[in-house]
Amino acid sequence: MGPLPRTLELFYDVLSPYSWLGFEVLCRYKNIWNISLQLRPTFIAGIMKDSGNQPPALLPRKAQYLRNDVRLLGQHVQVPVQFPKDFFSVILEKGSLSAMRFLTAVSMEHPEMLEKVSRELWMRVWSRDEDITEPQSILAAAEKAGMPSEQARGLLEKISTPKVKNKLKETTEAACKYGAFGLPITVAHLDNQTHVLFGSDRMELLAHLLGEKWMGPVPPATNARL
Amino acid sequence: MGPLPRTLELFYDVLSPYSWLGFEVLCRYKNIWNISLQLRPTFIAGIMKDSGNQPPALLPRKAQYLRNDVRLLGQHVQVPVQFPKDFFSVILEKGSLSAMRFLTAVSMEHPEMLEKVSRELWMRVWSRDEDITEPQSILAAAEKAGMPSEQARGLLEKISTPKVKNKLKETTEAACKYGAFGLPITVAHLDNQTHVLFGSDRMELLAHLLGEKWMGPVPPATNARL
Numbered sequence: 001m002g003p004l005p006r007t008l009e010l011f012y013d014v015l016s017p018y019s020w021l022g023f024e025v026l027c028r029y030k031n032i033w034n035i036s037l038q039l040r041p042t043f044i045a046g047i048m049k050d051s052g053n054q055p056p057a058l059l060p061r062k063a064q065y066l067r068n069d070v071r072l073l074g075q076h077v078q079v080p081v082q083f084p085k086d087f088f089s090v091i092l093e094k095g096s097l098s099a100m101r102f103l104t105a106v107s108m109e110h111p112e113m114l115e116k117v118s119r120e121l122w123m124r125v126w127s128r129d130e131d132i133t134e135p136q137s138i139l140a141a142a143e144k145a146g147m148p149s150e151q152a153r154g155l156l157e158k159i160s161t162p163k164v165k166n167k168l169k170e171t172t173e174a175a176c177k178y179g180a181f182g183l184p185i186t187v188a189h190l191d192n193q194t195h196v197l198f199g200s201d202r203m204e205l206l207a208h209l210l211g212e213k214w215m216g217p218v219p220p221a222t223n224a225r226l
Numbered sequence: 227m228g229p230l231p232r233t234l235e236l237f238y239d240v241l242s243p244y245s246w247l248g249f250e251v252l253c254r255y256k257n258i259w260n261i262s263l264q265l266r267p268t269f270i271a272g273i274m275k276d277s278g279n280q281p282p283a284l285l286p287r288k289a290q291y292l293r294n295d296v297r298l299l300g301q302h303v304q305v306p307v308q309f310p311k312d313f314f315s316v317i318l319e320k321g322s323l324s325a326m327r328f329l330t331a332v333s334m335e336h337p338e339m340l341e342k343v344s345r346e347l348w349m350r351v352w353s354r355d356e357d358i359t360e361p362q363s364i365l366a367a368a369e370k371a372g373m374p375s376e377q378a379r380g381l382l383e384k385i386s387t388p389k390v391k392n393k394l395k396e397t398t399e400a401a402c403k404y405g406a407f408g409l410p411i412t413v414a415h416l417d418n419q420t421h422v423l424f425g426s427d428r429m430e431l432l433a434h435l436l437g438e439k440w441m442g443p444v445p446p447a448t449n450a451r452l
Contacts, residue, residue, distance in 0.1 A: 051287045061277045061407040065424060072421065076434045181287040195298065198291060201427040204442065208302045216430065216440070 005036040006210060009187040011175040013044035014103070014121040014132065015096040017070045019184040021077050022200035023122075025217050026186070027115060029203075032219055033212040039114050041103035044183050045095055046172040051181035055091060063087075073200070077217040081122075084129040099125075099132045101159035102142075104168040109155060116145035231262040232436060235413040237401040239270035240329070240347040240358065241322040243296045243307050245410040248426035249348075250305050251443050252412070253341060255429075258445055259438040265340050267329035270409050271321055272398040277407035281317060289313075299426070303443040307348075310355045325351075325358045327385035328368075330394040335381060342371035 010026055012019035023039075030037040048055065057063040067083050074081035084090045099121050107114050120141035124130040131137040135156055142152035158164050178187055178196045186202070188195045188209055195209055207214035236252055238245035249265075256263040274281065283289040293309050300307035310316045325347050333340050346367035350356040357363040361382055368378035384390050404413055404422045412428070414421045414435055421435055433440035 051285065053285055053288070059277065059279055059407060061405055062279070065405055065407065065422070068422070069424070069428075072431060072435070076431050179287055179291055181285060181291065196291070196294070198295070199427075201425075202295075204430065205298060205302050209298070214442070 002034060005034045006191075007036050007038060007189045008206075009038045009040050009189075010184055011040045011042040011171070011178075011180065011187070012118070012184045013042055013096055014099055014118060014125060015044055015091060016183045017074075017081050017126050018200040019044075020081060020122045020126055021073055021079055021217075022184040022186065022203070023118065024077060024079050025200065025203050028217075028219055029212075032215075033207070033210060035210065035212075039107065039118065040171050040175070041100050041107055041114070041118070041168065042175050042180075042183060043097065043100050043168055043172045045097070046169070047175055047180050047183060050172075050176045053181040056182075057087065057091065077200075080127045082127050082129065084125065090125065094131070094133050096132065098135075098159060099138060101164055101168055102138050102156060104171070105155040105158045105164045106142075108164065108167060109158075110147070110151065113142075113145060113147050117142055117147065120144040228260065231260045232417075233262050233264060233415040234432075235264045235266050235415075236410055237266045237268040237397070237404075237406065237413070238344070238410045239268055239273075239322055240325055240344060240351060241270055241317060242409045243352050244426045246307060246348045246352055247299055247303050247305055247443075248410040248412065248429070249344065250303060251426065251429050254443075254445055255438075258441075259433070259436060261436065261438075265333065265344065266397050266401070267326050267333055267340070267344070267394065268401050268406075268409060269323065269326050269394055269398045271323070272395070273401055273406050273409060276398075276402045279407040282408075283313065283317065303426075306353045308353050308355065310351065316351065320357070320359045322358065324361075324385060325364060327390055327394055328364050328382060330397070331381040331384050331390045332368075334390065334393060335384075336373070336377065339368075339371060339373055343368055343373065346370045 008026065010023060012023055026037055057066055070081055070083065103114065103118055106117050121132050124137060124141055125132045138156060139152050143149055175185060178185060182198060184200060186197045186206060188206060190209065197206055204214045234252065236249060238249055252263055283292055296307055296309065329340065329344055332343050347358050350363060350367055351358045364382060365375065365378050369375055401411060404411060408424065410426060412423045412432060414432060416435065423432055430440045
């Protein structure tokens with residue numbers, strides 16, 4: 001037996017395209033590196049409020065850059081990310097509260113489904129420009145992820161319970177305690193220290209900190225330790 | 227003979243630690259990849275003003291993150307970057323106008339010295355916490371870079387001429403036209419398109435766009451095409 005896997009926590013919100021990129025890269029490496037990946041659904045609006053940060057797209061020149069950056073990174077990382085047509089309405093008006101509460105409920109009761117349901121919510125909002133705020137939208141994502149519809153309905157009923165609401169608050173507060181001013185953040189728990197990395201572009205640095213090999217954003221599946 | 231090298235322009239300011247990281251990575255790859263690297267001394271305060279952006283360190287949580295991020299990246303990229311003690315005075319009060327005008331004069335009259343003099347200015351402000359605003363400071367950096375002191379004095383006398391001042395303005399405006407809201411930016415001129423990449427963490431993406439091989443921030447020197 002080798003050394004115990006190191007724990008990585010990924011704090012993410014499906015409203016954040018860079019969260020999606022980081023999520024896919026870590027989901028690919030979780031079977032290659034000696035890590036235990038913990039997915040932490042977080043509420044990005046809570047992070048922005050608590051840190052006093054502004055969404056980057058509010059600055060016109062950043063908004064223009066982001067659009068192109070996300071497109072190029074999507075091709076490179078091989079994630080089918082596409083900007084929604086009415087970006088500001090999707091991000092600033094509609095938001096992600098119900099979706100992230102649903103993912104929180106999934107993480108509490110069916111954690112084995114969390115990766116797939118998260119991905120299907122990203123596919124809706126950040127690939128096919130579909131809604132993620134209505135109950136039917138969330139149920140459709142859960143169904144695509146392979147969750148039985150009765151189970152999905154049961155979880156959806158729970159998203160306004162204090163238990164689920166508090167859990168999302170706690171996770172968001174935990175990210176803030178780690179110093180988050182945006183998402184994603186990856187928290188790497190090494191033997192003697194904890195490192196917090198912001199964004200989807202610190203994965204090669206993460207490999208360096210873990211002493212693992214970086215093989216680009218799309219590692220060859222044949223190297224997997226499956 | 228192979229295909230003509232692609233032109234990369236690196237717009238940078240020695241006040242920016244991420245510019246230093248990007249600069250060193252590109253200086254390492256310029257003899258490995260089929261590129262022609264053009265160093266463009268730029269005035270970061272002009273970029274911030276023109277874009278309406280704020281220095282990230284004004285947000286306390288970002289400032290705390292930056293400090294740690296720069297330290298970790300410095301180790302990974304193998305650049306001896308250290309935060310100056312009085313960061314805010316160095317960045318917001320003292321600034322880089324004389325230093326960047328000097329580098330502009332170097333780029334106009336002794337372009338073969340630009341890489342080395344830039345590096346020595348970074349070594350002063352971002353490694354040894356030394357001044358870069360006084361004439362003696364700039365001359366000391368030029369001397370360390372191997373520039374004859376008479377030549378350095380001659381260039382220093384020219385930094386308040388309209389020719390040099392205008393050239394720095396033009397370069398800064400060119401960066402703004404490319405959409406800069408901070409530095410560094412790398413502008414990659416490919417056959418049919420131009421890509422603008424912000425920051426020091428898009429170099430693997432740059433390799434992908436160029437069709438060149440990414441070998442990490444410290445490529446093995448033995449692979450050089452020298």
